[in-house]
Amino acid sequence: MDRPTLILDADDTLWENNIFYGEATDAFVERMAREGFDPVEARDTFGRVEWGRVPLVGYAVQEFNQQDKVDRSGLAPYFEAVHVVPEKGPEVLRDLIARYGLEPRRTWMVGSSPRPDINPALAVGVGAVYIPYAVPWAYEEAPIADPDRVITLQCFPDLLDLFPEPEEAE
Ligand SMILES: [Mg+2]
Numbered sequence: 001m002d003r004p005t006l007i008l009d010a011d012d013t014l015w016e017n018n019i020f021y022g023e024a025t026d027a028f029v030e031r032m033a034r035e036g037f038d039p040v041e042a043r044d045t046f047g048r049v050e051w052g053r054v055p056l057v058g059y060a061v062q063e064f065n066q067q068d069k070v071d072r073s074g075l076a077p078y079f080e081a082v083h084v085v086p087e088k089g090p091e092v093l094r095d096l097i098a099r100y101g102l103e104p105r106r107t108w109m110v111g112s113s114p115r116p117d118i119n120p121a122l123a124v125g126v127g128a129v130y131i132p133y134a135v136p137w138a139y140e141e142a143p144i145a146d147p148d149r150v151i152t153l154q155c156f157p158d159l160l161d162l163f164p165e166p167e168e169a170e
Contacts, residue, residue, distance in 0.1 A: 009111030012133040088116040090123040115142040122146050
């Protein structure tokens, strides 16, 4: 059996991320409340600024330094390639399919979020494996375009059952 190609999302799939963002947001709102601002308004404003930035600067690669997270994780040797992109979408997947000559029916996008991971996979015709994160980032939440074509797993290690090593497959 030919090996499948797995394209893995990183934040909230390979490592936790949004839980820390949520904690920082809560700390900011508490601070604003201590300064006399309405906490609900502070949280709403924070969210509006956050959502307004993404279409303008993507996920701000420089600021969040995704490559540094990869380096610190120690996971890079387990991948044939690592790509840091401003924002994931169908075009990014099409580029990867073309660059590596991937066969869509043997290629799977694995991710934590419908908007940047699952729906782009469905759009370009590769497999989609959804591993929901307990604390999703609101910006990345969206209805799944075609749930019947999506495999949902409870946790990351379940990938081992879905994609067994070749010698274990028979
Ligand atoms: Mg993610």
